[in-house]
Amino acid sequence: MSEEHHDLTESERYDRGMAVRREVLGDTHVDRATANITDFTREFQEFISRTAWGDVWTRPGLARRERSIAVLSSLIALGHHEEFSMHVRAALRNGLTRDEIAEVILQSAIYAGVPAANTAFRLAQAVFAELDAG
Known part of the structure; x- marks a missing residue:
């Protein structure tokens, strides 16, 4: 954790993480994710917001x-398709173009495999079609 994060309480890290999570993923996604929190998943969801979004994404x-x-590259390599589609939307929100996303997928084909890239192209195209229709 960076020195900047050492001075924050867990609550402040969580709040900071939720703010970034909303900026990157959008309110609709985050509202849906938080609405589905159960006693079983609460600690995990708080961990994601505090650590992934509050500590890492804010560095x-x-x-x-x-x-x-x-x-995107990591998700392609690991075959995390549901997360990949969500992060295609996030990448667009973060300023990547569709052409740049295609380049990321093509680059990943070399290191993660053609079948992984083939699936990623299909998923990204579905995201783009959904956004175009909406």
């Missing part, structure tokens, strides 16, 4: 669009 070392590139 100054990479811009959000660069973080989106890293996330």
Whole structure:
């Protein structure tokens, strides 16, 4: 954790994380995710907001669009399709163009495999079609 984060309470890290989570993923997604929190998932959801969004996504070392590139690449390589579609939307919110997302997927084909990239192209295209229709 950076020095900047050491001085924050868990509550402040959570609040900071929720703010970034909303900026990157959008209110609709975050509202849906928080509405589905149960006693079983509460600690995990709080952990995600506090640690992933409040600690990592707020670090100054990479811009959000660069973080989106890293996330898309990781999700393609690991085959996390549901998360990939969500982060395609986030990448657009973070300033990546559709052409840049296509380049990320193509680059990932070399290192994560053609089948993974094939699926990623299909999922990204579905996201774009949904956005165009909406």
